Amino acid sequence: DQQVKQNSPSLSVQEGRISILNCDYTNSMFDYFLWYKKYPAEGPTFLISISSIKDKNEDGRFTVFLNKSAKHLSLHIVPSQPGDSAVYFCAASPMNRDDKIIFGKGTRLHILP
């Protein structure tokens, strides 16, 4: 039973354009959401997060949007760069359980030259 769903296994985007990665969740108790990035042969690295009290968080080229009513979040990368090619994991944490992170299956992003 996937509580965090990333329905696109892969995505290809032209360099310089916007990359939009989507994530849906089913557990209404989730109140903290994160995106992790993973290169081959490395562990995931934290990218950006958002609390359920916000609907947008921005950090440089990366913006995460949260739509609580739709149980949906998205990661926007603009402009996309070759170094952004990686697997992106959406993750969520339940209320009062910051020790418990549930990951999605990931979306592989390819940035095309």
Place this chain on the structure above:
Amino acid sequence: DTGVSQNPRHKITKRGQNVTFRCDPISEHNRLYWYRQTLGQGPEFLTYFQNEAQLEKSRLLSDRFSAERPKGSFSTLEIQRTEQGDSAMYLCASSLAGQSGRAFFGQGTRLTVV
């Protein structure tokens, strides 16, 4: 500090053998996590420690799996009587309590059971 370190990076073992992995977290981090990742999946939680106390274990962690963090520093994950289904990447992560979302992951140990 070089981050979270895991050893070995790769392990090939025969079915039925025991294996042990080690994780050295970031020194000031009091929380340490073990995750398992199989092909096409995200990391799945196995267990975590706060200091030396093991506070939660997933139902994925069968009786053949045991984890320790004896002095609240490094941790070991042992798998007894390995099975082919144990083949996976085993990831360790560490964080400060209250910042678990911002966990720092090691490079993982890839286990292949033949």
